[in-house]
Amino acid sequence: MTSAGTSVVHARAPGKINVFLKVGAVLEDGYHDLATAYQAVSLFEEVRATPASDFSVEFSGSIDTSGLATDGSNLAIKAARALARKTGYRGGVHLEIEKNVPIAGGMGGGSADAAATLLACDALWATGATKDELLAIAAELGADVPFSFTGGTAIGTGRGDRLSPALAKGKFQWVLALADFGMSTPGVFQELDRHRDRHAQDIYPAQHQPSVDANVLQALRAGDPHMLADALHNDLQAPALHLAPGLGKVLQLGEENGALAGILSGSGPTVAFLVADADSALELQVALSASRLRVVRATGPVHGARLI
Ligand code: C5P
Numbered sequence: 683m684t685s686a687g688t689s690v691v692h693a694r695a696p697g698k699i700n701v702f703l704k705v706g707a708v709l710e711d712g713y714h715d716l717a718t719a720y721q722a723v724s725l726f727e728e729v730r731a732t733p734a735s736d737f738s739v740e741f742s743g744s745i746d747t748s749g750l751a752t753d754g755s756n757l758a759i760k761a762a763r764a765l766a767r768k769t770g771y772r773g774g775v776h777l778e779i780e781k782n783v784p785i786a787g788g789m790g791g792g793s794a795d796a797a798a799t800l801l802a803c804d805a806l807w808a809t810g811a812t813k814d815e816l817l818a819i820a821a822e823l824g825a826d827v828p829f830s831f832t833g834g835t836a837i838g839t840g841r842g843d844r845l846s847p848a849l850a851k852g853k854f855q856w857v858l859a860l861a862d863f864g865m866s867t868p869g870v871f872q873e874l875d876r877h878r879d880r881h882a883q884d885i886y887p888a889q890h891q892p893s894v895d896a897n898v899l900q901a902l903r904a905g906d907p908h909m910l911a912d913a914l915h916n917d918l919q920a921p922a923l924h925l926a927p928g929l930g931k932v933l934q935l936g937e938e939n940g941a942l943a944g945i946l947s948g949s950g951p952t953v954a955f956l957v958a959d960a961d962s963a964l965e966l967q968v969a970l971s972a973s974r975l976r977v978v979r980a981t982g983p984v985h986g987a988r989l990i
Contacts, residue, residue: 691731691806695798695830695987696722697783697980698790699856699947699954701902701910704892705874705917713825713841714871717892719848719902720826722833723856723982727791728780728990729758729798731806736774737762743781750785757823761796762803764819769809777802784978786864788948790826797830797987805989826948833986835902837894852905853981854956857941857966859932860976861951865922870949873921911942911956922950929953932975939969 698720706715737759741747750756754763762775777799783791800816803809811819820827825842835850901909923929929946932953936944940962941955957963963979970977 689733689806691802692990693729693731693798693802693805693987694726694990695729695794695801696833696984697725697727697794698722698826698829699945699982700916701914701945702894702898703916703918703948704894705871706890706892708875709841715840715891716838716842717894718838718842719894719898720829720836720838720842721850721854721902721982722830722835722984722986723789723980724984725783725789725978725980726984727783727794727798729795729802730778730780731762731799731802732776732778733806734774734776738774739777739779741779741781743779745781745785747781747785750781756795757792757827758795758799761799761819761823761827764823765800765803765809765811765816766807768815768819769807769811771807771809773807775803775806784858784860784952786866787860787952788865788867788946788950789858789952790830790948793824793826794830794987796820796823796827800831801987801989829986831987833984835983837899839891848899848902850902850905850983853983854905854907854910855958855960855963856980856982857936857955857957857963857970858947858978858980859936859953859955859970860978861926861929861932861953862976863926863951865926865949865951867949870918870922870925873925874918877921877924907942907956907958914943914945914956916946916948918949919946922946926951932970935970935973935975936966940966
């Protein structure tokens, strides 16, 4: 329990890898219809919330957070404000966020901040909101926020926010090559649209809904990294490589050094390599680090947003 003035509530939420992502038609709100398989991975954002009269955020963590906005445009602040608005809470919150998910890396770090903030503020303010109410606020904040809230393994459709759980066995091992630049998610989606326009590909008319391939679901159910490696797919990879051609070399380097397969994570620029076991993960980590890439390891699936 918390009592105003002295209490701190600590919540944690995970980053994600889209092990499969197919992008469909542009929807009326400008978002794209998509079908994705999300896996929550063991890089967590840690949010500590303390009572305050207004809304503020500060960042720390294993990565450089100096470029992050701390004003009302920050997604964590938006999350806290949205919860206060919806529940009629009249006070504010001070948020301390320890970031471990790469920033603007395509791994849902901002979404995890928002998910953990919702949970932390809900507890701090004792709002009594139901899980469905929190999920509805999460979906308004961003397409990936509901998934960070629920975690595990899930299929996302619509904007990516309509979730259904997927069966998954065991743990998958990932080696992540981080870029020293960020990529804009809208920019990568726009590049995909430009590519489709250029090639007059009207392959996703409004009535054609993308879906997740059956072999992805089968690989997740079996917990088999070799099967999953064969099934990895991301429609955003080609447009992201077009915008940042250097990522092609990173993918090649990983695949030459023991990765089962590599895939751009979300809209990038983080490249996620799936490996067979912990030994291969270590070998790949060493090889990529020797090429001066920043590398972190993660396993998935892991739980969603939680109070600590
Ligand atoms: O919801 P989120 O803020 O994560 O989305 C960032 C941007 O990515 C959107 O503004 C949109 O340009 C693009 N996007 C999209 N279709 C989706 C998800 C995201 O076009 N399903």
